[in-house]
Amino acid sequence: MNRILPLLHFLPFFFATPAFAQTDSTPILFVGATVYTIAGEVIEDGAFLVRDGKFEVVGNRSEVEIPNGAQVIDVSGKTIMPGIVDTHSHLGVYGKPSVAANSDGNEMTGPMQSFVRATDSIWPGDPGFRIARAGGITTINIMPGSGNAMGGQTAYVKNRGNTVEDMLIRGDEDFRYGMKMANGENPKRIYGKRNETPSTRMGIAGLQRNRFLKAREYMKKWERYEKNLEKDPDSEKPERDLDLEPVVEILEGKRPVHFHTHRADDIMTAMRLADEFGFRLILHHVTEAYKVVDEIAKRKVPCSLILLESPGGKHEAVNLTFENGGLLEKAGVKTCFHSDDPIIDSRFLMRCAALAVREGMSESEALKALTINAAEMVDLEDRIGSIEPGKDADFILLSGHPFSVYTRVLQTYIEGEKVFDISDPEYRIYATGGFGVEDRYPALEVEK
Amino acid sequence: MKIFTILLLTCLGILVLAPVAHSEGIAVQADKVHTVSPSGTIENGVVLIRDGKIEKVGTAGDIEIPEGYETLKASRVTPGLIDAHSVVGVSGIYNVDADRDHNEDTGPNQASLRVIDGFNPTEPLLDYLLRFGVTCIQTGPGKNNPIAGQMAIFKTSGNTMNSSLVKSPSALLINLGESPKSTYGGRNKSPSTRMGTAAVIRQAFIEAQIYQEKLEKYEEKKEDKEGKEKNPPDRDLNKETLMKALNQEIPVVLNADREDDILTGLRIAVEFNLDLILDGASEGYLTADRINEAGAPVFVHPTMQRIEGLETYNTSLENAALLSQEGIPIAIQSGYESYVPKTHLILFEAAIAMVHGLGFDKALEAITLSPAKILKVDDRVGSIEAGKDADLVLFSGDPFEYTTHVEAVLVNGEVVYRLP
Numbered sequence: 001m002n003r004i005l006p007l008l009h010f011l012p013f014f015f016a017t018p019a020f021a022q023t024d025s026t027p028i029l030f031v032g033a034t035v036y037t038i039a040g041e042v043i044e045d046g047a048f049l050v051r052d053g054k055f056e057v058v059g060n061r062s063e064v065e066i067p068n069g070a071q072v073i074d075v076s077g078k079t080i081m082p083g084i085v086d087t088h089s090h091l092g093v094y095g096k097p098s099v100a101a102n103s104d105g106n107e108m109t110g111p112m113q114s115f116v117r118a119t120d121s122i123w124p125g126d127p128g129f130r131i132a133r134a135g136g137i138t139t140i141n142i143m144p145g146s147g148n149a150m151g152g153q154t155a156y157v158k159n160r161g162n163t164v165e166d167m168l169i170r171g172d173e174d175f176r177y178g179m180k181m182a183n184g185e186n187p188k189r190i191y192g193k194r195n196e197t198p199s200t201r202m203g204i205a206g207l208q209r210n211r212f213l214k215a216r217e218y219m220k221k222w223e224r225y226e227k228n229l230e231k232d233p234d235s236e237k238p239e240r241d242l243d244l245e246p247v248v249e250i251l252e253g254k255r256p257v258h259f260h261t262h263r264a265d266d267i268m269t270a271m272r273l274a275d276e277f278g279f280r281l282i283l284h285h286v287t288e289a290y291k292v293v294d295e296i297a298k299r300k301v302p303c304s305l306i307l308l309e310s311p312g313g314k315h316e317a318v319n320l321t322f323e324n325g326g327l328l329e330k331a332g333v334k335t336c337f338h339s340d341d342p343i344i345d346s347r348f349l350m351r352c353a354a355l356a357v358r359e360g361m362s363e364s365e366a367l368k369a370l371t372i373n374a375a376e377m378v379d380l381e382d383r384i385g386s387i388e389p390g391k392d393a394d395f396i397l398l399s400g401h402p403f404s405v406y407t408r409v410l411q412t413y414i415e416g417e418k419v420f421d422i423s424d425p426e427y428r429i430y431a432t433g434g435f436g437v438e439d440r441y442p443a444l445e446v447e448k
Numbered sequence: 449m450k451i452f453t454i455l456l457l458t459c460l461g462i463l464v465l466a467p468v469a470h471s472e473g474i475a476v477q478a479d480k481v482h483t484v485s486p487s488g489t490i491e492n493g494v495v496l497i498r499d500g501k502i503e504k505v506g507t508a509g510d511i512e513i514p515e516g517y518e519t520l521k522a523s524r525v526t527p528g529l530i531d532a533h534s535v536v537g538v539s540g541i542y543n544v545d546a547d548r549d550h551n552e553d554t555g556p557n558q559a560s561l562r563v564i565d566g567f568n569p570t571e572p573l574l575d576y577l578l579r580f581g582v583t584c585i586q587t588g589p590g591k592n593n594p595i596a597g598q599m600a601i602f603k604t605s606g607n608t609m610n611s612s613l614v615k616s617p618s619a620l621l622i623n624l625g626e627s628p629k630s631t632y633g634g635r636n637k638s639p640s641t642r643m644g645t646a647a648v649i650r651q652a653f654i655e656a657q658i659y660q661e662k663l664e665k666y667e668e669k670k671e672d673k674e675g676k677e678k679n680p681p682d683r684d685l686n687k688e689t690l691m692k693a694l695n696q697e698i699p700v701v702l703n704a705d706r707e708d709d710i711l712t713g714l715r716i717a718v719e720f721n722l723d724l725i726l727d728g729a730s731e732g733y734l735t736a737d738r739i740n741e742a743g744a745p746v747f748v749h750p751t752m753q754r755i756e757g758l759e760t761y762n763t764s765l766e767n768a769a770l771l772s773q774e775g776i777p778i779a780i781q782s783g784y785e786s787y788v789p790k791t792h793l794i795l796f797e798a799a800i801a802m803v804h805g806l807g808f809d810k811a812l813e814a815i816t817l818s819p820a821k822i823l824k825v826d827d828r829v830g831s832i833e834a835g836k837d838a839d840l841v842l843f844s845g846d847p848f849e850y851t852t853h854v855e856a857v858l859v860n861g862e863v864v865y866r867l868p
Contacts, residue, residue, distance in 0.1 A: 097761045309796055310576060312541030313788035342754050343788060354850035405799045405850050433764035442733055444766055444805040445773045
């Protein structure tokens with residue numbers, strides 16, 4: 001399988017593009033746009049100052065003073081909102097083109113892969129990241145796939161940079177990324193075919209319970225050791241277990257679980273596990289959430305929704321409805337939307353929220369879903385998800401209302417740095433497609 | 449037959465909808481009627497419907513609504529949407545063996561297969577399509593076989609194959625590129641390469657030509673020298689179908705995405721003088737001049753199709769616009785999805801093509817009149833004109849806006865969907 005050549009297409013571009021340049025200290029004032037701050041009312045004729053990668057002042061044009069030496073950018077008539085947070089994506093672990101060589105999302109050599117880290121699979125050269133910038137996505141939870149009952153550790157990244165280290169948001173001992181878990185058809189299909197566990201839903205839950213119980217014992221073993229150490233410095237140290245360490249962090253509440261689940265009974269199974277082991281749970285996909293909405297609301301479990309244009313393709317997705325978002329909102333459940341890229345192209349994540357609005361979700365909740373709600377689900381609500389002083393200056397410039405089909409993402413900024421501009425042909429080709437044949441890409445008559 | 453169809457649809461209508469008093473006909477009133485005909489968009493328009501057909505189209509000022517007509521109101525009205533290439537009806541919503549009937553991949557030449565023999569008119573996805581205004585689809589076999597079989601055109605309402613059928617066969621489906629070679633290559637069978645796929649197709653057409661010569665010779669002289677009756681050549685359904693394509697009695701829908709695959713398709717079409725419709729054509733924009741020269745219309749891939757494998761790596765949201773600006777007739781298709789979502793919706797695909805250079809009028813045409821013309825069913829469907837089937841979609845606003853609702857759908861003059 002010689003599939004190297006197509007990859008070379010964009011390598012020169014990859015290396016030619018400067019890594020996000022060091023943040024310029026010149027403050028920039030954006031004036032004139034309709035600003036959806038998400039933190040409060042929509043500001044017409046708004047103004048906000050960006051300095052050192054952060055929002056400094058936000059308000060109406062009349063309220064914001066122009067500091068000395070500031071660059072002023074007039075964006076009158078345009079719309080600005082916070083950068084979109086995608087809580088569930090496979091960019092970089094399922095890189096484009098989607099050939100076996102780029103398939104690094106599912107370590108399907110065993111159903112419980114708590115020790116693998118998405119960080120170690122992420123390919124920053126995946127053109128999908130640039131495509132996602134054209135869709136206004138600035139922060140991403142990159143997840144292992146759902147082939148395993150426990151798929152591995154996720155990674156929270158900013159959508160910029162040439163190395164995974166440039167992209168990662170913290171990840172230190174005091175800030176752990178999520179754990180991907182899955183139930184339903186995918187794990188049982190993969191292992192059932194091999195006559196291995198799990199081949200049933202109860203098999204999946206059995207493995208998961210077992211792992212949590214083991215982790216609980218392991219945690220106690222270490223606690224005992226720490227205690228014994230006080231009395232006896234020569235106490236025998238337990239062996240480190242990379243499979244159990246991250247699960248202990250889940251039990252300690254440091255690491256949330258991002259749980260792939262569709263059918264109502266699978267959602268209940270995920271919550272039953274969380275009830276038993278007391279972990280922080282974020283439900284993902286939740287095709288049938290509307291059927292058990294009271295149970296979800298009662299437990300205050302946030303839901304990250306997928307909104308595909310049609311149902312089916314697998315049994316557990318047959319009852320998909322655009323109404324899911326609105327029904328969850330009415331029950332008081334916190335929601336967001338995710339791309340599951342490549343399942344939904346990152347450029348169309350905003351469209352998912354618009355389609356939820358079509359079927360009953362309020363516009364304000366749909367906007368929160370794309371930004372602050374999603375930020376909360378990755379523990380980053382203090383840094384991103386709204387346009388407020390002190391937060392990272394991650395925002396997007398739109399040509400019109402966020403939920404109109406006629407609206408285009410014009411520019412994307414991460415920490416004050418422009419990472420997408422549709423007027424620049426080098427970026428525009430990622431908004432349209434055709435980046436593999438950039439030198440031959442024809443011009444549209446209407447834009448000539 | 450026709451009476452039977454109308455009766456059946458009427459029964460279905462009564463079963464599905466709240467019973468309404470029998471009316472003489474239906475009058476649809478809208479702020480804008482997008483006729484997709486020389487009449488263009490009629491402001492404050494009226495469409496009169498009687499006996500399943502469009503009776504009259506004009507402005508509210510010009511048309512008097514006859515007594516006894518039921519009146520339906522909407523913001524916008526368009527013709528029923530036509531999906532140029534779908535697999536709905538043969539590739540089911542559950543995507544399990546039990547409802548997968550699109551790939552007879554037991555041999556690379558399946559010309560004799562007719563999609564009408566695998567079409568499930570009660571497939572739930574047909575109802576789903578209807579709710580988004582799709583009233584007519586050309587559906588067909590999948591992508592695995594080089595010569596995949598015969599496609600057919602159906603209305604999306606109706607509960608038997610016959611009551612839904614518009615035309616069969618509507619086209620012969622031929623597939624190039626990654627699917628056929630990976631299907632058979634994986635089994636160490638032919639074709640396992642692109643040249644293998646092309647050779648399998650050429651071989652089949654050449655054998656069909658030889659068969660046709662034999663048939664013609666037999667027709668010329670049915671007796672031998674001694675005056676005894678000769679046996680006719682054995683019937684061969686594969687070759688008979690390929691003959692129809694060779695004689696341009698049916699068009700060939702040829703799926704090809706990569707530029708070189710498209711050019712291979714053109715090469716085969718020229719060699720056998722086929723009535724070619726290009727299908728997919730992800731890299732069509734790179735070779736629009738050659739496609740135009742060949743006079744081939746294009747059923748453009750779903751605008752938002754994923755980059756899958758290598759042949760769709762250069763997919764562009766502007767492909768429809770770039771082909772159209774070259775003067776190539778285009779229609780937008782929903783194509784085939786192997787996983788989730790199970791199908792695309794041409795309403796949404798056209799919307800994205802619209803904002804990526806195609807514009808409103810051409811985007812609407814690409815899912816109404818254009819596919820009807822390319823498939824030669826424009827005498828019945830594709831525009832709002834007197835005499836055509838009364839297939840209409842009533843919208844609450846701009847048909848392409850995300851937040852607009854389809855409020856009602858009419859097929860053959862019957863209201864088959866109403867927004868709850």
